Amino acid sequence: ITSGEKPYSYTFCKRTFTVKSTLDYHVNTHYKRPKKFMCHVYGSTFSAKGSLRVHMRLHTG
Structure with a gap:
């Protein structure tokens, strides 16, 4: 898909x-x-620091 x-x-x-x-690969990471790595706002947890960093953009814009 190139669009x-x-x-x-x-x-x-x-x-x-x-x-x-x-x-499929991503689902396995969960x-x-x-x-x-835990979000101190929502309490969501992540297996990679980069995933938490991406999530934190929800809070910081």
Whole structure:
């Protein structure tokens, strides 16, 4: 898909993807790694520091 369309989504974290295999990989990240990075606003936890950083943009714009 070259139009920027992201038809595959994961409702748990609201992320969207251009290809299903990337979605499948992402879904596994929610279950296979320990979640040691926590958002102190919502209490959401993440397995990667970068994921928490992206999430924090919700709070900071």
